[in-house]
Amino acid sequence: AQWEKQVRLSAHPKRSENKVVLVTGAAGFVGMHVSLALKKRGDGVVGLDNFNNYYDPSLKRARRKVVESHGIFIVEGDINDAALLSKLFHMISFTHVMHLAAQAGVRYAMKNPSSYVHSNIAGLVTLLETCKSAEPQPAIVWASSSSVYGLNTKVPFSELDRTDRPASLYAATKKAGEEITHTYNHIYGLSITGLRFFTVYGPWGRPDMAYFSFTRDILAGKPITVYQGPKQIDLARDFTYIDDIVKGCLGSLDTAKKSTGSGGKKKGHAQYRIFNLGNTSPVTVPNLVSILEKLLKVKAKVNIVAMPGNGDVPFTHANISLAHKEFGYQPTTDLHAGLKKFVRWYLNFYGASADGVSRL
Ligand code: NAD
DSSP, rough: HHHHHHHHHHHOOOTSSOEEEEEEESHHHHHHHHHHHHTTTOEEEEEEOOOOOOSSSHHHHHHHHHHHHOEEEEOOOOOOOHHHHHHHHHHHOOOOEEEEEOOOOOOGGGGHHHHHIIIIIIIIHHHHHHHHSSSSEEEEEEEEEEEGGOOOOOOOOOSSSOOOOOSSSHHHHHHHHHHHHHHHHHHHOOOOEEEEEOOEOOTTTTSHHHHHHHHHHHTTTTEEEEEEEEGGGBBBEOEEEEEHHHHHHHHHHHTOOOOOOEEEEOOOOOOOEEEEOOOSSOOEEHHHHHHHHHTTTTTEEEEEEEEOSSOOOOBBBBHHHHHHHHHOOOOOOOOOHHHHHHHHHHHHHOOTSEEEOOOO
16 A cells, blocks of 8 residues: 555665654654654554544644655554554554654643543553564653653652652543553563653644743733742743754663563563753743743733642752763753744744744
């Protein structure tokens, strides 16, 4: 079939030493950028995405156009589709899986809890089941989240800090993912690397995230709502620019050891790792707003309200020394420089009216 031919072409690495990577969530924000970076250096890349409508699917389709123009094919399908996954792994010998497909977002869990179980737990298990039986077994790098630190108040957050007090169902499913992947590592010898991303932002970002919706609403002259933590403390986030996250993804992929199983059986001790990928420099939400005001040259109308108990944590702050030691991870873009690139992309993509409807 035509799609199978496209998958084979897309999976073809430039040189024999290049990797062959399945990127799940390739039409997503991080997935798009990681796919492009892998392809650029010569790796074979096949994407998988279900193009769900958690946020504007036309943005996902626009991202798909970009990656396809670089020779990357995205299969439209769900990570819960065991038959599809098994077919892909029979067609292609993937050396690595970059697993980025997930139900993201903290607040949406109160509206649609089952979507988190579907993608972040059931889908993860389906993917791991396929990887466990694949020949060869791929090494897996997947996106966990800084949200696993939950109610931890010791800053900055280190990988060995407590993660047993999640504050949202999203966080709970990411934490469950860390435990589920550990089990597959232990029993089947799968090489696993979990990456705890800290608030990733940048061009082609997610419309459900604050920096994106603030930009849209400020430009439209609409008021924005800024939450305050307990005792009027401003919320702060360790905003991390997408290019820094991409470097961390590639660095962790390149230092991942091979899986040690075959035929669904473990043959030796396999690698299990977890890394923070953050920026080590938290910024408060009011500061985020004032940077956006300067870049957009528009004054924001701000409503400040007490943080409702909707799963948000008051602050995040990464200690990144482990990722630095293992693969030289070192973020280089500060929030002002990164938002400048985001705003340039936003105005170009949505056009002068900037009402959140793409003119492309
Ligand atoms: P995103 O929503 O833009 O990308 C996820 C993609 O996965 C989407 O395109 C979606 O259509 C796809 N998808 C969802 N469920 C699927 C399923 N069952 N089968 C197939 N495809 C499915 O999100 P993102 O910001 O690019 O996040 C990428 C990963 O990083 C996610 O695992 C997310 O939880 C994690 N993460 C992101 C951030 C951040 O700030 N962006 C922070 C921490 C963790």
